Amino acid sequence: MAVERLSSFPQPHLFTVEEYFAFEERSEFKHEFIDGVIYDCGDPYPESPVHPDFVPGRPMPHLFTVDEYLAFEAESEFKHEFIDGIIYDMTGGTFYHSRIKVNITVEFEIQLRNRDYAVCNSDMSVRVGEGRYVYPDLSVVRGQPQLEDSDTTLLNPVLAVEVTSPASFDYDRVEKRAFYSAIASLQAYLVIDQHRVHVELYTRREDGWLWQTFDSMEDIARLQDLGCDLALAAIYRAISFP
Numbered sequence: 001m002a003v004e005r006l007s008s009f010p011q012p013h014l015f016t017v018e019e020y021f022a023f024e025e026r027s028e029f030k031h032e033f034i035d036g037v038i039y040d041c042g043d044p045y046p047e048s049p050v051h052p053d054f055v056p057g058r059p060m061p062h063l064f065t066v067d068e069y070l071a072f073e074a075e076s077e078f079k080h081e082f083i084d085g086i087i088y089d090m091t092g093g094t095f096y097h098s099r100i101k102v103n104i105t106v107e108f109e110i111q112l113r114n115r116d117y118a119v120c121n122s123d124m125s126v127r128v129g130e131g132r133y134v135y136p137d138l139s140v141v142r143g144q145p146q147l148e149d150s151d152t153t154l155l156n157p158v159l160a161v162e163v164t165s166p167a168s169f170d171y172d173r174v175e176k177r178a179f180y181s182a183i184a185s186l187q188a189y190l191v192i193d194q195h196r197v198h199v200e201l202y203t204r205r206e207d208g209w210l211w212q213t214f215d216s217m218e219d220i221a222r223l224q225d226l227g228c229d230l231a232l233a234a235i236y237r238a239i240s241f242p
Helices: 017-026 066-075 095-112 169-181
Strands: 031-034 037-040 080-083 086-089 117-121 125-129 132-134 138-142 157-164 188-193 199-205 208-214 220-223 228-231
Touching: 017 031, 017 066, 066 080, 095 117, 095 138, 095 157, 095 188, 095 228, 125 169, 132 169, 157 169, 169 188, 169 199, 188 220, 199 220, 208 220
Parallel strands: 157 188
Antiparallel strands: 031 037, 080 086, 080 132, 117 138, 125 132, 138 157, 188 199, 199 208, 220 228
16 A cells, blocks of 8 residues: 655655665665665565555665654754655745744743643654654643653644745645644644735634634634634734735
């Protein structure tokens, strides 16, 4: 069965020679390395998952295990997301992207201060399913955080926030929304556009998810479960769009 990778996903990571040698040294098996891609040696087992880039008659690109991904991530200078055996590069941030992240972090820190919440930045990974790890731009946890992987991965966020880029817009709104929705503890998902005044709020309800959009600097996104009112004027503070 082929592993699904949609066109909206980020680019798979191309490994350096040094990263390949480090991986090969840790691995129980041998792998080939061609133009940044690590390949398994030999034909795939009939019942094994098949990489979406596999071409019959050629070696199959390696599908990484969770342990292999975590070992790679622990040594890497940069952050990578991991979906169904494939390691993905994360897109670089722009000035607007960075400013919006700072603005929303400040807002949540102020409103949740002295309450039983903790605000985490994009250094904190979130496990969104078996074999799936992503880095939201911001996450919030209520009460005692459940952590794994030497406390680098959060398991029980109540809120996840993504600030979109042109390359990640569909990925954040569709695939990542589905990933985050699978987390039982998650109560809200916030998607913020960095190139225009546009915010989407997904809130968990007993009968599904409520979707709201906000497009005016006068709007306020109310996160009732957290008791927060997030003004778009605060999200986009000190940002001037053309």
